[in-house]
Amino acid sequence: MKLILFSFYLIAPLLWVNASVATEALTINTETRLALFDKFVDEIERLDGEGLPPRSNRPESWQKTIARLRSELANAKTKFEVGQVFRRLDATYPNLHAHLSLDRNYDLTSVRPIIAATFRAEIVNKGQKTFKYMISSLDKELASAFKERDRPGIGDEVLAINGTSMSEWSKQNFLFCKFPLREQCESDIFEHFRKELGEWDRSKPLTYKLRRNSRQWEVRIPIKIPVPANIQTKNDSGVSKECPVELDRYADFKVVLKGLNICVFESDKWPGVVMLRIASFAYFKLPKEEAIRSLKQEVDRFYAEYWKAKAPLTKKLIVDLIDNGGGDTPIRWYQMFLDRPFQEQYVQFKKTTEIEDADIRKKLFYNDHGHELWFEKIKRNGTFSKTNSGDFLPNHPAFCADETKSCDEGFYEPVKHGFKGQMDLLVNELCISSCTGFVWQLKDKLKSRVRILGFPDSGDSTYGRLLIDVFLTSEVPGYKIVISPRQPQSTQKLPKNALLRQQVAVTRTTDEKGKVFSGIPVMPDVWVPKRYRHFDDTWEATVFQEALKR
Structure with a gap:
């Protein structure tokens, strides 16, 4: 990627930007753009x-936001501006499984800017409606460009950005946020700001209005865009190596069993208390030398080497699920803790033309033959034909206990574990997918034996997804839209010659009786507020200490 260096300011802060992409003229006419957008x-x-x-809890309706984005698209002059419209559309669709991939010529923001001064909400508490924002950290390199008098300090209040009040930025942040709750969006406001989904993007200067005691002043904030070659790529294998670095989180506790995605801790100061860290439920793209190849292997080892003997002696099991992004279904974990036959969450599929396609349906069902037997059953008994197009089919278990039978038959059986103690689940908004299901399942089945501590989970337990691929063509109407299934355990990649790929959630999650809880987090029994700075302990360590109080 060609990078050009230039400065907006006399104080010479540096801004890296791909100028050729930012200013590249459009070749799609307005009529085609709008027709494509409407169909999309x-x-x-x-x-x-x-x-x-x-x-429905956003400050602006879906229809009004769509109308505004459509107007922006009509007035777009560059490929970057077109890409921004689709990025904002994706962000205002609040589902963490719904991802957008853009042609790189339309996506200037694949590398996020480094901003000299970070800000966060002073405190985010349950039900909070108004927020103050404070400088929380400074980038050492970029901060050297500030004049001493203008230099922001940790704890300075941010009153406005580029002349727009922080209350307005808060509104924009909630409008273009993937999380279901206002408090969750507020806790990550700076990360959302760096995604450039509001009124500011890297092509514009950045100015903060600050307050310290009785003094108020404005200061221009330097930013830079890292050179892509210097950015460390994220490990997408699903494997966690977190246990060694998390020792400080659990004061006085020591590792007694270490797995691939799990670690077990105990403390002489807290007899009868077991601390189980489950960093992920994902087990794919594993190194060849890794002995543990699946969630089942991980849990079976935990049971054989530790839990089988320890479970009857455990008075309290603390399970740390903070930042657990999900992965495989945790059925085997439930068998370690539940004491009655059970089913997982239930799912409802929408009746669309796609579910009648055998190849698409097979992938929507994750190649589970029990789902196909269920589908054949509702076809035979007339349920499918009686359901209107666009309505939801009857709910049935998301995971089939016996693949030789219809998925709505049978239950999973727990192992003999002897655990009768209390469970504390430590969670935050980045507990997603099967992590959300794990929290809901244990709370639903064990009732008062389970406490949730920390911050609300994502509430996003999406089961089925489809891909919307958009291509530009030389034939009328100038574009083509293709719906395709998502391959299980795959990363989302843009197809060759596609303008964009959007993942869409096409199912909803329910309990056995049909109560819908898609996008509804399990609220903590003990809410631990997030602060712009945690001076004594990290937020995660604070949540753990709360668990030890009972």
């Missing part, structure tokens, strides 16, 4: 199962 939005609305209903 129609497809999202037709397929959506659980992204749009939770959006």
